[in-house]
Amino acid sequence: MRSASPLSLTGGSMVHSPEADVVIIGSGGAGLAAALTAAEQGAHAVVLEGSRQVGGTFAYSAGLVWVANNHLMAGSGFSDSSEEALSHIRALSGGRHDEGVLQTFIENAPRIIRWLADVMHVPFELVVGYPDYYADRLGGKVSGRYLATPVFPASELLPPEWASRLAVSPHFAGLPASWAEIHEWGGLAAMASWDWEALAGRFSSDCRAFGSAIIGFMLAECLRRQVDIRLNCRATELLIEGGTVTGVKILDDSGTKSELRAKRGVLLATGGYDSNDALKKRWDTYSSTIGIGSPGVDGSGITMALEVGAGFEVLDGQITTPCYHIPGEEADDRPLFRSAVREPAFPGGIVVNAAGKRFADESFFRPLCQEMARFDVISQSYPNENAFFIFDEEWKQSYSLGPIGPGESPPWLVTADSPGELAAQLRIDGASLEATVRAYNTSADRGLDPEFHRGSTLYGRHNGDQRVQPNPCVRALKGRFYGVQLRLASSGTNSGLASNNCGQVLHVRGYPIPGLYAAGNVAANRAEGFWINSGSSNAKSLTFGHLAVKHMLDGAHKK
Amino acid sequence: MPSVTCSRILAVEQSTVWEFIKDIGNWAPFLMGYQSHEVIDENRSTWTVRGEIGAFTRNVRFDVDIKEWVVPSRVSFRLQGVTEPFEGSGSVILGVPESDREHAAQATGSGRRWRLGALLLMLTGRWRRRARTLRQQAPNTAETAAQTSLSFNLNLAASGMTGPVINAMLEPMMLQAADELADRLIEVISAGDPLAHHHD
Numbered sequence: 001m002r003s004a005s006p007l008s009l010t011g012g013s014m015v016h017s018p019e020a021d022v023v024i025i026g027s028g029g030a031g032l033a034a035a036l037t038a039a040e041q042g043a044h045a046v047v048l049e050g051s052r053q054v055g056g057t058f059a060y061s062a063g064l065v066w067v068a069n070n071h072l073m074a075g076s077g078f079s080d081s082s083e084e085a086l087s088h089i090r091a092l093s094g095g096r097h098d099e100g101v102l103q104t105f106i107e108n109a110p111r112i113i114r115w116l117a118d119v120m121h122v123p124f125e126l127v128v129g130y131p132d133y134y135a136d137r138l139g140g141k142v143s144g145r146y147l148a149t150p151v152f153p154a155s156e157l158l159p160p161e162w163a164s165r166l167a168v169s170p171h172f173a174g175l176p177a178s179w180a181e182i183h184e185w186g187g188l189a190a191m192a193s194w195d196w197e198a199l200a201g202r203f204s205s206d207c208r209a210f211g212s213a214i215i216g217f218m219l220a221e222c223l224r225r226q227v228d229i230r231l232n233c234r235a236t237e238l239l240i241e242g243g244t245v246t247g248v249k250i251l252d253d254s255g256t257k258s259e260l261r262a263k264r265g266v267l268l269a270t271g272g273y274d275s276n277d278a279l280k281k282r283w284d285t286y287s288s289t290i291g292i293g294s295p296g297v298d299g300s301g302i303t304m305a306l307e308v309g310a311g312f313e314v315l316d317g318q319i320t321t322p323c324y325h326i327p328g329e330e331a332d333d334r335p336l337f338r339s340a341v342r343e344p345a346f347p348g349g350i351v352v353n354a355a356g357k358r359f360a361d362e363s364f365f366r367p368l369c370q371e372m373a374r375f376d377v378i379s380q381s382y383p384n385e386n387a388f389f390i391f392d393e394e395w396k397q398s399y400s401l402g403p404i405g406p407g408e409s410p411p412w413l414v415t416a417d418s419p420g421e422l423a424a425q426l427r428i429d430g431a432s433l434e435a436t437v438r439a440y441n442t443s444a445d446r447g448l449d450p451e452f453h454r455g456s457t458l459y460g461r462h463n464g465d466q467r468v469q470p471n472p473c474v475r476a477l478k479g480r481f482y483g484v485q486l487r488l489a490s491s492g493t494n495s496g497l498a499s500n501n502c503g504q505v506l507h508v509r510g511y512p513i514p515g516l517y518a519a520g521n522v523a524a525n526r527a528e529g530f531w532i533n534s535g536s537s538n539a540k541s542l543t544f545g546h547l548a549v550k551h552m553l554d555g556a557h558k559k
Numbered sequence: 560m561p562s563v564t565c566s567r568i569l570a571v572e573q574s575t576v577w578e579f580i581k582d583i584g585n586w587a588p589f590l591m592g593y594q595s596h597e598v599i600d601e602n603r604s605t606w607t608v609r610g611e612i613g614a615f616t617r618n619v620r621f622d623v624d625i626k627e628w629v630v631p632s633r634v635s636f637r638l639q640g641v642t643e644p645f646e647g648s649g650s651v652i653l654g655v656p657e658s659d660r661e662h663a664a665q666a667t668g669s670g671r672r673w674r675l676g677a678l679l680l681m682l683t684g685r686w687r688r689r690a691r692t693l694r695q696q697a698p699n700t701a702e703t704a705a706q707t708s709l710s711f712n713l714n715l716a717a718s719g720m721t722g723p724v725i726n727a728m729l730e731p732m733m734l735q736a737a738d739e740l741a742d743r744l745i746e747v748i749s750a751g752d753p754l755a756h757h758h759d
Contacts, residue, residue, distance in 0.1 A: 173613030174724045192720050200723035328609075328618030328642075336615050405720025410642050411620075 028056025055167030066535030078144030088139025096529030270301030272493030356432030363460030447471030503548030
């Protein structure tokens with residue numbers, strides 16, 4: 001049940017503090033990192049969360065945190081340096097990064113992650129064996145830059161009333177495992193051999209995993225440090241006096257309006273706009289994505305900042321993944337679409353458009369998504385928007401499609417004896433699909449994909465099945481065929497507010513707006529431009545959430 | 560294998576209970592997540608229930624097949640998942656409490672409809688979260704002369720890759736579901752004129 005009144009640490013009803021040192025809007029990774037920073041310095045921070053649960057986009061994420069040159073690498077035999085990471089991103093950003101913001105991120109993230117681990121009891125561990133997206137490019141790494149945490153025992157570390165307020169992503173429900181364990185167990189390609197009995201035991205004891213686990217550890221520390229977290233409490237408008245942001249207007253679930261003054265600053269940590277279709281249509285070239293992140297991430301922080309003159313920076317729109325829908329599944333009062341990042345990379349599967357033709361290297365979801373969103377100016381259409389994941393019997397018997405285990409074939413899964421028959425059911429051009437499979441199989445027997453080069457990158461090969469050689473992503477399709485329609489999902493945004501290396505929001509005329517800060521997806525991805533890596537959004541949210549509050553409170557941050 | 564056993568004494572004649580439950584339409588909407596059911600023949604039916612699985616919900620379709628029918632005391636059945644890999648079995652016993660046997664009313668009506676109606680009381684899914692409220696509203700059965708016992712037992716086991724985790728989810732869910740359905744039945748049937756009940 002949704003509470004009728006705001007909730008706070010201090011009790012069932014909100015204590016209407018008229019003033020705080022720091023006002024933090026949003027309780028995701030950026031918001032909680034900021035709150036812990038303020039708490040450590042003895043400042044009074046108030047965290048305003050519009051929903052009834054803590055966690056935001058971060059809690060819905062896979063919970064990976066990409067930190068180059070992190071404190072755990074050396075101890076595990078990995079070498080890295082800030083310079084390598086800087087050269088990596090500089091080379092791959094498309095010239096769209098901001099050098100100051102990039103340097104601040106790369107040079108401060110390791111220190112802040114270590115602070116979270118050592119002081120704030122967030123038990124980060126290395127995820128060994130997971131390569132950078134562009135591991136084979138200048139400054140890329142095959143392993144060592146990903147961090148995550150073990151599962152979070154919610155019933156042990158949170159008071160009961162707060163355990164239910166910790167957001168859980170529907171995408172990872174029923175999977176209380178850590179990334180370190182997943183890699184130890186053989187990866188996602190080997191799900192069938194995981195210890196599901198052990199996972200069941202963890203589920204029964206309310207263990208949380210992935211992004212929810214990291215948020216859980218941070219929330220537990222926030223509660224220990226008496227951070228004032230107010231749920232069901234929505235910031236609606238920034239207060240501005242003489243050009244300085246001095247607080248926010250608030251609307252709670254009971255309809256009560258109030259104002260909260262901020263002595264040192266307001267931090268927008270509200271996430272992007274991936275669950276707001278109207279804003280996507282306004283700002284993005286391809287806007288028909290399906291929001292699969294936290295449903296409360298609706299661009300409210302961006303809107304509030306634009307109202308006081310903030311600049312907006314367009315940087316590659318949304319963070320997208322292919323996704324599919326299991327009929328009848330719902331979460332957050334909307335159809336549940338499940339991300340399919342890894343499945344198309346497994347050998348024995350391809351992705352085609354409605355014309356029955358392949359259009360990208362399926363072993364790396366970024367080019368796949370880019371092509372799915374591409375507007376073709378010859379046909380004046382999106383030729384790959386209507387995409388289909390096609391796989392064969394051996395794929396079906398070997399791998400999982402989300403929660404559908406190997407060998408399981410639910411009635412909604414379209415299947416047929418031949419590509420042509422499958423195409424008829426999926427409304428794909430049948431003759432074309434037959435020809436596509438035939439052409440693909442010609443070279444696939446030798447592990448080759450001359451058309452789109454599946455498995456040609458280190459990251460792509462990592463996504464495949466290492467038991468299949470010479471190419472873990474390529475095998476000829478044969479036997480019975482299966483198909484599922486793919487859509488493009490949005491789990492976050494790259495475009496957003498212009499901000500500097502201190503987290504200050506920049507006015508549309510380029511100067512910092514006094515008193516206003518942004519961290520996480522609410523800010524444009526100026527650290528990376530067109531480069532992106534799994535876990536880098538999470539790392540930036542933790543880093544700039546911390547740095548913004550440091551800047552507000554003591555100006556200690558020099559970068 | 561997750562299992563649940565639930566027993567209740569209803570402070571009404573057995574015939575009254577029967578008159579209510581013999582018609583599936585009387586109580587099917589009580590099932591939280593109930594979507595639809597289709598009677599195939601006197602022994603078989605297919606049901607769709609919206610189940611809550613962790614942080615999301617899913618429509619679950621399953622077949623019910625009656626395996627044993629002892630009029631008017633017992634019906635046993637098997638369940639087989641259609642959209643999910645699970646199976647189960649259970650039984651329903653409707654009768655007169657031992658202490659009140661001399662006042663037992665004789666069950667009447669169509670046996671076919673009775674057995675189907677009774678067993679479908681037990682189907683999976685989550686019921687409305689009103690158990691506590693309903694329990695408070697239920698009449699004091701000790702003060703009523705006529706009594707009917709209703710007990711049911713259900714065993715379910717999910718298989719497949721994620722079966723162990725699904726089973727871990729099922730156990731508390733089944734207990735709550737059975738408990739709340741029983742309380743809801745008591746509330747409606749004991750209200751005096753259960754057949755006047757308007758479906759939600």
